[in-house]
Amino acid sequence: MxxxxxxxxxxxxxxxxxxxxxxxxxxxxxxxxxxxxxxxxxxxxxxxxxxxxxxGETAEHREAKVALRDAFRRISYIADYEVEVLSIQGDRRADVLITSPDGQRQWALEIQHTPILYPAIEARTKAYIAAQVPVLWVGILSSDMKAGAKPTPGGVVIRKYTIRPWEKWAQALAFKELWYVDPSDGTLWRGEFSEHMIHVESTSWFESGGVEQSAGGYSRQSKRWRTLTLRGPYGVNQLAIGTKWRKAWSSPVFSLPQGLIASLTVV
Incomplete structure (x- = not known):
């Protein structure tokens, strides 16, 4: 810490x-x-x-907190890391708490770096909503992710990516908006998931009666992997931080709370 x-x-x-x-x-x-x-x-x-x-705190997590705090300070926001937010739903310690230059609005950035179950991330988000501090969940663009990334127009792409539960939850909460921070410089990348397709090579063989049989030669959707496309990088000065209203929603897997959440928009 x-x-x-x-x-x-x-x-x-x-x-x-x-x-x-x-x-x-x-x-x-x-x-x-x-x-x-x-x-x-x-x-x-x-x-x-x-x-x-x-x-579970890693060096990259600490670096990300410092980088984001400093980036928002450079554009005249009031920002600090590891700030306690009091809430009737349970007190929270914001990784980065941002206050608008006029002091009228606040947002919390939660930098997710360790596995977290759906009930825990929902409870933490409810605590911020109850405190009237909209929260944005941000992933870390780790060194391992960078190593597997390939350049693409407007960003990079990571294939064979195993989507984590918190990513599924956070992108559902924010209407498919999902951001990652590069801890080395505080730049932000917007993530988009798409299906990863696996090509099954065609094969052929002869049965005992001399009849030729074949199989494969098609592509199928992977149950294990996704393709993660990251658009960016964006400096904080290229983004506007605001809020979105989200209605409560439930599925057999997880639930999303109702209230204001934080949002980033490219300007």
């Missing part, structure tokens, strides 16, 4: 010094400042710990 408490004050790892007693804002346990030349400065729990804030 990028922030901790010191003597009751919220401090950032980037501007903190080693040798002081820092504590986790969530569980109150001691945390260690890790600061070096390669990895971004952050606080880490001392093992063993079962704090939810200590689970």
């Amino acid at each position: 990028l922030t901790a408490n010191w003597n009751g004050l919220r401090v950032e790892a980037a501007i903190s010094a080693k040798g002081y007693a820092y504590h986790c804002p969530c569980c109150g346990q001691p945390v260690t400042l890790r600061k070096g030349q390669i990895k971004i400065a952050h606080f880490a729990h001392k093992p063993p710990t079962d704090c939810s804030w200590a689970k």
Whole structure:
């Protein structure tokens, strides 16, 4: 995590010094400042710990939070990372909380980097809606995804992509709008899923009676993979952040809550 408490004050790892007693804002346990030349400065729990804030955070996730905060600040928004949002549906810690320059509107960006089940992502979204802070779920354009991406007009394409449950949920919530952030520079990419087709090669053989048989020679839709096309990159200065109203909706697999959600539009 990028922030901790010191003597009751919220401090950032980037501007903190080693040798002081820092504590986790969530569980109150001691945390260690890790600061070096390669990895971004952050606080880490001392093992063993079962704090939810200590689970699953990667270097790319921390880098994405810093990059997005800085990108919005450069265009005169008020932005910060790891900000607590109080809600009657359960308090949330926004990865990045953005406030309009006039201070009248707020949005939360949740950077998804670990597996999450449908009930959990629904509950978190409901908490933001109850707090009147529209949320946008953003994926990380990881180094592995970059390695498998091929250039295409207007972006890149990743074939044989296994769509994750949170991606199915988030794109349904936002009317097929799904964004990814490149943690190296804070640019954003809009994702679009399409079916991945598998070509079945044709084969032929002769039966015992000398009759030739054949099979294959067609394409079929993959049940495992999708094709992910990413349009971009877009700087934050090329996008407008706003809101959409979504009605409640349910399927046998998951449910979507009713309320205002955040949205990005290319300008």
